[in-house]
Amino acid sequence: MFPHARRNRLAALASAGAVIALTAACSSGGGSAGDTAGPSSGQTPSGAIKVVTWRTDLIQDGTFDKYAQEFQAKYPDVKVTFEGHTDYEGEVKTLMNTDDYGDVLGIINTITPAQLPDFFEPLGKQSDLEQHYQFISSKSFDGTTYGIPVVVNAQGIVYNKSVWQKAGLTDLPKTPDEFVQDLQKIRSTQPDTVPLYTNYKDGWPLTQWEGDVGSVTGDADAVNKLATIDDPWAAGQEHNVIDTLLYDVVKDKLTEADPTTTNWEKSKDLIATGKIGTMVLGSWAISQMQAAAEKAGTGADTIGYMPFPVQANGSWNSVVGPDYNQGINIHSKHKAAARAWIDWFNNESGFAASQGGLSPVKGSPDPATLKDFGSLGVKYLELKPAEPGKESLVNDIDKQAEIGLYAPDYRKRIVDAARGASKESLQQIFDDLNSRWKDARAAAGD
Template sequence: MKMRTAAMVAATTSLAFTLAACSGSSDNGDGSNTPAPESSSTTSDSAMAEVAGEITVLTNRTDLVDTVFADYKSTFEAKYPDVEVKFEAITDYEGEVATRMSTDDYGDVLLIPNSVNASDYPDFFEPLGSVDELSQTYRFIGSEANFDGQSYGIAITGNANGLVYNKKVWADAGVTADPTTPEEFQKDLQMISDNTDATPLYTNYADGWPLTQWESDRGGVTANANAVNELADTDAPWSEGMDHYIIDSLIFDAAAAGNIEEDPTTTNWEQSKTDLGTGKIGAMALGSWAIVQMQEAADDAADIGYMPFPNQVDGTFHSVISGDYKNGINVHSENKAAARAWIDWFADESGYATDQGGISPRLDGPTPDTLKDFDAAGVEYIELTPPPAGQESLVSDIDNAAEIGLWSPDYRQRIVDAARGARDETKQDIFDDLNSKWAEARASVEG
């Protein structure tokens, strides 16, 4: 096992504290094995001879570890009889794994925590190959989990972004079409409030991580594939017409109108799935990974729909597609060939993405039926433009210096609290403060 320098240990410890402050989860549904394309594993022939030993795979899928993942284990071990796979299912995945990453003990294969800076990838994860090489086979390689031309993770599935909703609730409220503007969306929420017993928009405030799902809409809101990179070029992301202004205004306005949970501090993620599925909730902002879960919880799976973020550009809806968690290899693993074999098999042969209603990480993978509502609405998909070379972590560096936490729930909990009267701030007060922090941090990071 590699020995780390004192500087690396210090950097690791610092990162762990940063990640622990951004605790989250990404529970993604149920599924079963389905046929997949023929494997195009990039594990070399020489490495294949070393595919042996015990590997520990960390997962956030507490709901699947004893069922679907047990089947994966049997199938994989039949192909690689010299490998034994063990799983660790972690409820507070981001928080616990962040703490463990201050040591060498964070599994052999793990889902790369969302808050790890790209510049830190080489310290924690084994490179899987060049971006140019892997992007010939897999989606999301050029824009995610890479640094200095090397890829460190392969997505377990891909997601579109929007709102999962109960079609029956919206129809009972008198809504007949997807809202095309934030203003129409607010009117629709009010119709649900006035004409049904459902909570129009459920924030899942108490669990926290669902509030971070709104961040995935940036770029899709304004049909701008370069939206994230442009955060490094502006002092005021919360200005009218920009992604964060539109997203966070929608959240604030819904909460201010009383069209969210009566007491957001008591929300419950697991219960919310049943409540949306049975018509007690109108909509939730979640990636497309959530559709299958809501269908399973519904009285009638046909009641579950998926709508794009309510904003059109030139008469068209847009949605950012991106990879979900990325499987990576612990740089300290003693069985890296076996770990790599698992990652390749999971992406190429497990069928996980299809089972979860997600977009296959493979370029030649199937299109999920779960996005048929998007097809009907004419949604155009966007993949975000990768950051320029040498600037892979620039936006996250600014965000860290500003102490905002774009991917943490805190600042959007602040927005909800202010809107419902639990904080003495207006929407503009919050936006002015966020812009000030961003500008100051940008000046300090960029010089």
């Protein structure tokens, strides 16, 4: 049998829902906002710390080793090692059934705000940290912050500029219909190029479409409003617009011929060499595609980034939000060293800029990867957090409905219907999703 504290942690993890929105639960333990650990606390950073990360690629190519060397030059009494996980959410969730889940780690999405004090060391009062950092509300609870994002991503579409130019496309699409028409021009002018690549087989890239909820209307409350309506897939609703576009591009044969054979790693080379025209991905992907283009000899400037093809109030909108937030394991024996790493990584490593994202540090310049957004006048949209007491409501409804907004399955269902692999129509799928959502809302009591 698990020790009492261990059982509590296991139960907390087992009860956490799917990745949609931040959820809440009763919790105890942890520390107060005054229990912060770090150089400012008067403790000298020292000892060996392990940083648990989802970026296995940066371990393999030596990037993280370079960061460690730079950090240790400033803090010679600290030794940093890294542990990478490819199935980060699943594997770290398992690790957190124990006390040993590294010293610093990205806070997994299934940890609810109310559970943060059970697993993570408080970093300080949210009101104080917000003077320096942005986008920290998602990993704050009851006025205390437990995690700081490593990079802030914008949402949009990665594309090969040369492919679009060869198709005679000079203006970016402002509506879904224009986007489909542009993909059709790419198909007709470059038959060997896949206009839009879904990365269906890997699954998770399809969840990137969910990140554009909010971009369609420019409404910062777009996700919260899901808890107030019975029909998110009704005509005019954001999910209807997004998922109809996915269906249409597949139905019109503007995607890969056999989506069951897609390959994420290979897709980087394909878009770099003009074999793919576009992919719906967060801004974190830009630098990876540009690196592939440099390696292929086509040049980083070949890769561009466009907003989701809908305008609201005369402008494009891009939802922005944090990637993983680094937190400190509450059981770490070297919390001052762990805090020193987090502060150094966010303020001195240059990681956010290298990844093509916005910095969590207020006042930082936009990265070069998002220069296209600046020239287009794209507005960045930060989604509002849920009202206190309702942090888990959207998550609870989605879990009850068994849809999985941030899981790939329901969008795979749409792709399968569009390519003729099932006999469902898009309207039948929407009707089913709306019915399940409505019933789940009723069950949630809202």
